[in-house]
Each structure stands twice: as structure tokens, then as C-alpha cells.
Amino acid sequence: MAIIECVNIGKIFQRNQALNNFSAFIEENKITGLIGRNGAGKTTLLKIIAGYLKPTSGEVKVFGHNPFNNLQVSANLIFIDEHMTFPESWHLEEIFDSIGLFYPNWNKELALRLLAYFSISPKQTHNSLSKGMRSTFHAIIGLAARSPLTIFDEPTTGMDAAVRKDFYRALLKDYVEHPRTILLSSHLLNEIENILEDILLIKNGTKCLHLPVTELKNYALGLRGKADALNQFLNGKEEFYRENFAPEQSFVVVKNDFSEAELRELKKAGISTAAVPTEDVCVYLTAQSKGGISDVFNRD
Amino acid sequence: MFLTETNVLAVTCKQYLVKLKAVSFSGLVILQAVILVFWTGGMGMYGASNVLISLSVRNYSSDIVIIATMIWALALAIMQTKKQAKNMDFTLVSNRLTSCLSDIGILATISFLGALTSVFSGMLQRLLMYFALEHSTIINSSFKPPLAELALDVVAVALYIFLIAAGGYLFGMLLEISRLFAFLIPALILGLARGQNNYFTDFLGFYITETSLLLFAGKVLLTSALCFALSILIYNRMEVRR
DSSP states (O other): OEEEEEEEEEEEETTEEEEEEEEEEEETTOEEEEEEOTTSSHHHHHHHHTTSSOOSEEEEEETTBOOTTOHHHHHTEEEEOTTOOOOTTOBHHHHHHHHHHHOTTOOHHHHHHHHHHTTOOTTSBGGGSOHHHHHHHHHHHHHHHOOSEEEEESTTTTOOHHHHHHHHHHHHHHHHHSOOEEEEEESOHHHHTTTOSEEEEEETTEEEEEEEHHHHHTSEEEEEEEHHHHHHHTTTOOEEEEEEEETTEEEEEEESOOOHHHHHHHHHTTOEEEEOOHHHHHHHHHOSSTTTTHHHHOOO | OOSSOOOHHHHHHHHHHHHHHHSOOHHHHHHHHHHHHHTTTOSEEEEEEOSSOEEEEEEOOSHHHHHHHHHHHHHHHHHHTSHHHHHHHHHSSOOHHHHHHHHHHHHHHHHHHHHHHHHHHHHHHHHHHHHHSSOTTSSOTTOOOOHHHHHHHHHHHHHHHHHHHHHHHHHHHHHHHOTTHHHHHHHHHHHHHHSSSOHHHHHHHHHHTOOOHHHHHHHHHHHHHHHHHHHHHHHHTOOOOO
């Protein structure tokens, strides 16, 4: 059952088109990663889903209702980002208590244990936290609130590597015990692909891909060999990336829809094949030009 | 298909509690204390004298404290509409309606508390003078605080503060639409006040000259309700946490 339905949504800020004909259906009790480049529209999409922003066109439904200004939708979701605001003079523990008022599944004991694990004192104020600690604190809120729909918008900003790892492990553990729909936006795919079930790739405000992670792992194939030999095989194939690294030598990433026979042919022609890491696939798919940054420096 | 059900009243009450805890009343207390200390000289003074007698009259009243409290309430009402304050609501469960309703609750509470403290500051002033001046005719043995009158004062002052807060809240909301209102509204008010016509004095007179407390309360509450309703209408269409 789809908990979030987006149909052809568009969002325009002044003259900047943030989302353009975006459609996606996100299912219940899944961890979905929202992946995209800077400025691809990730945050805008999440804020529309949370009901903070109103789409310029199209239709959004969360739990079957329009989320904009909807109290029931708001009660069933929590939106975690670095801009969460709490009264300046409050202790972290007081903040926890106020969250408990609003979220019936809130587990304060877990929140305090996590806080102790990350060595943050519950007597500190929200303002006194460093950037990484603040992100950690917000992430703890997202975990312990156990809201039916939990949205993390770049939750790991400022966290160090160890904390990031711990956070992802904690998220997975708690998710297994209390399944819920989790939306996680990030641009560091290699860190989160192990906990994700689905990947939603967004490019220039439109949907690029929506696949289970397992399928994305076999989505593309890297071919390396003589340019002439390669070109024979590339007829009708979807080419994601091409790099000419030596005279006559090319590396090409294409969609992996080769048959067994074709793969054997490739081997005969002296072309080596390699799986492409999911992170690289996403980078190639969302690239603006096929040659990557090298193209900027290649002036001939 | 919601997993958690809630309603407007429940969320409004919770937001009210959270906000009540976050509002700093110490600011008001300090403000009133400072004014009490520095204005103990009295509001106005006049005197006359001849060879035999010299007479001086000083007026003491809590008016200045009440005016300061009104300004404080106005500032607080405008601050409630600012992004920072609204983000706090939308960090947790909220919609535009509950956010505004809990704000109204807070403004009503501070109006009452502000009125209570500022009216009773008059009594405090009297007490201070009893100890400060040697001639303690200010409080003699038959002195009794006029409780009924004070209660009436508190209600009337609370209504005035609430009216001002409601206006401030609407002004703050308009500011969120466009910064231009920061110039337009004061210009409009000044223009009306300084102009040849009597609109402004008529408008003030509509409230000030009312002698029946009940009618006055009706006028104030109706005007405030109008201000708040307009604010909610404006806010209902606005995007948050941009």
C-alpha cells in the first residue's frame, strides 16, 4: 500500500523550478533513500510531503490525504533536519518531555540511553550543542519518536564517521523492532545503501529512478576496451558515461541488459566487463554531461 | 488510514503548555521593577507657593507601568508571528490553526498576568512610599485596599492589553506577507492621527469612552476576534519552514 503518492507535482520558487512533473509512490514500512545532487529538489520534495510547502501543480497524498496544513498527517510524521527549533533556554531533557506530549510512541528511555551513548549531557541546552552534536540530537529524536512516517533530511550533516555509522546501525535496529515508513535523503549513498530497501533517485526536480537497491546493484555494466570494438556493441544501448582515458581506450557505462550470448561476444572481442558500484551509477545517472568533470578540462 | 488520531483541541492545549513554559516572564517583571524604581518621583508635579505656604502636588499612578506592559505585550505578539517562533510549532505536531489558537491562548494569558502585575504595581508604589516618606498619611490605620475597584481595573487593563496584542499579532502576520507593511501600517496610523479628519480619535473613543464594562469587553473581544480570524486566514495559506 502506498503511503505517499505524488502525481506530477511541480514547485516553482520565484523563478527557480525546484520540482518538475515529479511522480512517485512510496510504500508502507519501507526504508527509502532519496538520492540526488545538490539542488536536485530533495528538501523541497520532503517539505511538500511533510505539508510545509504547497506544490505549485500536481497532487500529493500522504496517508491518503493532502498533507498541506493537515493536522492528522502532521501527527503521524516527524521531520528531522538541522533546522529543528526548540526554546533556547531549555535543557535537552525538557525538549524530550515536550516531544513526548505530541508523539504517543515516544520512547524517552531510549532517547536518554542514546544521548548517554553519544556522550551528550541531558542538562545541556539546545543552543550550546556543536553542529555535529545537534545533528545527533535531532537524529535521536527521529529514532525515539517512532512516528509512523519518519523523514530524515540529510540527518548526518556535521556528524563524524563513527557517529554516522552508529546512527545508521541504530536506525536499522529500531526499524526492525518497530517497522515504520522511513524516508532518508542523502548524497552519500555508499554509507546508506546497506540499510535501504528502495532508492529514489531525483535529478533536476524529476524522478530519475525508483528501484529496490538489489536491482540497482545490477543496473549498469562497465565496459573497458578499444573504442572501435566497443562501439560495435553499443548500438541501441543506453549509455550513461564514457571516458577516453588512453588513445583508443575507452571506459563506457551502459544499462545492463546484455544477454549471456552478448557477454560471451564481448569477452571474445577483448572487452573487460565490471560491475559498477551503486554510488557511481547514481553519479553517472544524475550527471549533467556524459564526460564528467574531465570534459571541463578537455578543450580540444 | 491514520495510525495516530488527534484533534485540534488536544494539540492546541499541548502547544499552549509548551509555549507557556517557553515565554519569559522575567522580562516583564524586570521592566516593571525598573519603571517603579525610576518613576517613584511621580508622573506629574505642580506647585504653588507664597510667603507663608508652599504647596506641591505630585501625581502617582501606575499608568506608566501599564503603558510599558502594553508595549511589551505588543512586541511579544509580533514576535509570536516570526519565523523562529512558528518553526518551533512546526518542528513537532501542528497545523496553522492550532499554532494560531495556542498563540491566542498565550496572548490572553500574558494580558491577564500583565494587567494583574501592572495594576498591583500601583499598590506596591504606595507601599514603597509609605516606607520612603516620613509622613505616613498614605496608608493610615483605616486604609483598606479597594479590592473591587482593583479587580475592575485588572479586567479593563487586561482587555486593553489583549486588544493591543491582537492588533500586534495581525500586524506581525501582515509583515510575514510583505515587509512593506512595516512602513505602510505606521504611516497609515500616523496619517490618520495627524490628518484633518477625526477618524483616529473617533476610533480610540469607540473604546475609551465606553462606560459599561460589559459593552467595553464586548467591543474589545469582537475586535480582537476579528484580528485573530484575519491572521488565521492569512496564515492558513502560508508555507512554513521555508
